[in-house]
Ligand SMILES: Nc1ncnc2c1ncn2[C@@H]1O[C@H](COP(=O)(O)OP(=O)(O)O)[C@@H](O)[C@H]1O
C-alpha cells in the first residue's frame with residue numbers, strides 16, 4: 384500500500400532579508416493520492432508545484448497541515464520516496480551502475496541483488512553498454528533515465544517527479560514520457576508528477592490537479608480517464624483534445640493572473 388494524504392498543507396517562506404516580507408508559496412492544499420495512482424500537478428511557473436513536491440519529499444517542512452504516507456506523518460526525507468528533479472542530480476563521481484545502486488548500497492543490499500536489480504533497470508531504461516559511463520559522458524535524456532532508474536531501484540512507495548523532462552529536447556521528452564508511462568503500466572507505482580506541460584500531464588496521469596497562480600491552491604481536479612495502455616497516438620484522439628482544450632483554458636486564466 385502506498386497512499387499519500389496531503390492535509391491542509393501550506394508553506395510560507397521567510398523573507399530573504401530581515402526587512403523583506405515573507406513569501407506565501409502555497410496556500411493550504413488537501414489532496415489524496417490512492418495506491419498506484421498517477422497524479423499530475425499542473426500550474427504556471429512559481430505557483431508552488433516544486434514546493435509541494437519538496438514538502439512531500441521531506442526536504443521542506445510545512446508551515447501548516449500535515450502529510451501522511453500510509454498514515455505515517457512525513458518528518459524528513461526517506462527511502463520510501465524516490466525523487467527525480469528537472470536538473471541532473473546524479474552523483475558525478477559514480478558510474479551509471481553505481482548511481483543506480485546508490486540506495487541499495489546504503490541499505491546494505493547483498494551485492495548479487497544489487498547487480499540483479501541494476502541489470503534489470505539498465506536493460507529497461509535502454510542503458511546497456513553504458514554501465515561504466517560517468518554522468519558527464521551521457522546525454523541529458525540518458526542522465527534522466529539513470530535518475531529514474533536510481534529512484535525505482537530503491538523500490539520506493541511513491542515516485543515524486545519534478546518536471547523531470549523539462550530540460551530535454553522535445554523529441555527526447557516525448558520518448559521519455561512513453562518510457563515512464565510504460566513502466567507505470569507494468570509496475571503500477573504511486574506517482575506524483577509535477578509539470579507545466581498540458582500534453583504531458585494528460586498523456587501520463589490519471590488525474591490532473593490544476594494549481595492556481597501563486598500562492599498556489601487547487602483550482603480544479605480533472606480525471607483524464609483515458610484507457611491504458613496509452614499509445615502516443617492517443618494525443619490526437621478527440622478525448623485527448625477535449626481534455627486539452629479544458630486544461631488550456633484553466634491554465635491560461637491562471638497564467639494571466641500570474642502576470643498581474
Ligand atoms: N526556499 C525558498 N525561499 C523563499 N522563497 C521560495 C523558496 N522556494 C520557493 N520560493 C518561492 O515560492 C514560490 C513558489 O515556488 P516553486 O514552488 O518553486 O514554484 P513552481 O515550482 O510552481 O514554479 C515562488 O514565488 C518562489 O520564489
Ligand SMILES: [Mg+2]
Nearest residue numbers: 432433434545
Ligand atoms: Mg518548479
